[in-house]
Amino acid sequence: MRNTPLKGAGFQMAGLALGIAISSTSVQAADWLVIESWRNDDTKIWSDVIIPAFNKVHPDIKVEFNPTPPSDYNSALSAKLQGGTAGDLITCRPFDVSLSLYNKGYLEPLNDVEGMKHFSDVAKSAWVTDDGAANFCMPMASVIHGFIYNKEIFEELGLKEPRTETEFFDLLNTIKTESRYIPLVMGTADQWEAATMGFQNVGPNYWKGEEGRKNLISGDEKITDDQYVKVWEHLSKWSPYMGRGYKGQRYSDSQNLFTLGRGAIYPAGSWDIPTFNEQADFKFGAFFPPVPDGQDTCYISDHTDIAMGINKASKNKKSAKIFLNWMASQDFAELYSNALPGFFSLANHKIEIKDPVAQEFLSWRDECQQTIRNSYQILSRGTPSMENELWNVSVQVLNGKMTPENAAAQVESGLSKWYAPHQ
Amino acid sequence: MTTSNHKAPFPWHILFFLAPGLLIYVSISVYPLLDTLWLGFFEEDESGQRFFSGLKNYQTLLFDAVWSEPFWNALWNNTKFFIVHMLVQNPIGLMLAVLLSSPRLQWSNSYRTLIFMPTMLSVVIIGFVWQLLLSPIWGISENFLYDIGLGEYFDAWLGNEGTALTTLSLISVWQFVGIPMMLIYASLLNIPDELIDASVVDGSSAWQTFWNIKLPLILPTIGMVSILTFVANFNAFELIYAVKGALAGPNFSTDIMGTLFYRTFFGFQLQSGSITMGAAVATLMFLIILIGVAIYLFLVQRRMQRFQL
Incomplete structure (x- = not known):
């Protein structure tokens, strides 16, 4: 270094000042x-x-x-x-x-x-x-809908994943009679789970996925048709297997009940996986919505x-x-x-x-036909919004306050108030 | 006479002193209110363009079943919410105030502070704490009821259509009972001791003293408490939203004017919000409160006897 210390310091200062100037302009x-x-x-x-x-x-x-x-x-x-x-x-x-x-x-x-x-x-x-x-x-x-289950409880009770509806309800019955675990962990206090993890989860099997969804938009099918009423009939059979006090159970309560190992099956969306990975210290698996007896094709909500x-x-x-x-x-x-x-x-x-x-x-994308939630495209545009109606009636069906027929009738009459293809 | 022609100078100083308060009041209270009333006469199309539509929003809101059913439901629920407050909150507030003002009560300052405490807490905290207390899964109320032999009466009160609104009203009562208590307590303290002493000397019992001396003297305060309760209840929103969400379930059994307004104005999930319809709901809320206050002013307040103490 030929520079005197002072000169060097001067250069350094200048360099520093330049550096600050450059970095501040680059920040800008x-x-x-x-x-x-x-x-x-x-x-x-x-x-x-x-x-x-x-x-x-x-x-x-x-x-x-x-x-x-x-x-x-x-x-x-x-x-x-x-x-x-x-x-x-x-x-x-x-x-x-x-x-x-x-x-x-x-x-x-x-x-x-x-x-x-x-x-x-x-x-x-x-x-x-x-x-x-x-x-x-x-x-x-x-996100894909389905059911997540506690593998340890299934092993303990010697259960296997159900494929059909009969198998599904038999399974729930076994858990209820042979153990103290909550068979189906879901609550109705927050309302949206009833529609999202209930109706939209098991429903596509009944209305044949995309086919039914498109027919509903075109008006060729009504919510009062048999296949939709059957979805609520299915849901109404869930109530005896949901935990005590499920009417006051919130979404976070359900997540906690399941990750604490107090429940066997959790009607889920795939978005629950990261939470469960973090909180559950047991192995869990998943099965797709059980198909109605005698139906070969399965439909999932993707x-x-x-x-x-x-x-x-x-x-x-x-x-x-x-x-x-x-x-x-x-x-x-x-x-x-x-x-x-x-x-x-x-x-x-x-x-x-x-x-x-x-x-x-x-x-399941390879195994089943995919569809999306049927209330999301067009059908929730007007007043009353079909999505809000689905939350409300599905909760009431699960709470035992409404029959499947009345639930269907209310949603259809809501649609008919503003949506021309359903008038 | 020259003075008769002499005009007094314009009293600028009055304007000067009024201006700050007036400006603030007009800009943050009167203007938004008038703007809301005005907005209620408009409609909005898909692209967000607004056009004048007169009373159409109100016609829809009051006569089209899609809107009118939720509206009347919310109004009726709100009335029930108010009735519970009037029947539970204010009598308990009165009773607590009378107890607190008793000269023989020790620790009255501590009681006063403790009872007033929940009023100062955030509604979100109140909602959360009570949800946990009443939770059928983690809550302590079930065991508590079993301990006193009433276990079989326990239910998920917040989740049942028949009990949710009453439960929420009682939570709100628990939170706000300190306010009527404080107001009534203050006016009880204003009653001169001589009056009480005289009634005791005249041989009246404690009950007679309360009924014939104290109550008539604090009646104007009770009237004021009632009208404050009315206004607060018909503006209520936070507790219901914190506990039940904007869809105020189950089956809209806890839907009050505030939550109906929220859903209309901001929308909910896939239901898109409408600013103009929301303004119409807000206007109706304003009118309901206005009518309630007017009835009180003209029918009750004017007839009330006041005593110079």
């Missing part, structure tokens, strides 16, 4: 993306796994995951969008909730986003305008549930599109599906799922 240049989501359960996975993985490829784009509790998400999001304070990336609910946001001009059309080519039309169907012209959210994941769109008012649309394109990649699909077993990527990439229970759920 870096885009800051905020993600709106209802998945507050996933906060840790986003901040510890997904966002760091993205920053490895794009270190200059900062991403912040900013969730709202699920029950408040829709209202909070629309208030934020109206007030212009919503984040750049919007997690999209399927079908009409997001469609209405698009129609009101809050969501950016995504047809020109390159990554969209990795998704099939079926995957995209939940986030497309009625005329099919514009896609406004990039599909992320679907619901396109979650997608990501761009806030039209965002100042960082370019970075947001970079993020979406990354979300369409093989890397993301693998990362997401394995970080959150039970949320199955909708992209066309071949991915490997490591979680055994998630694998089990996924294997």
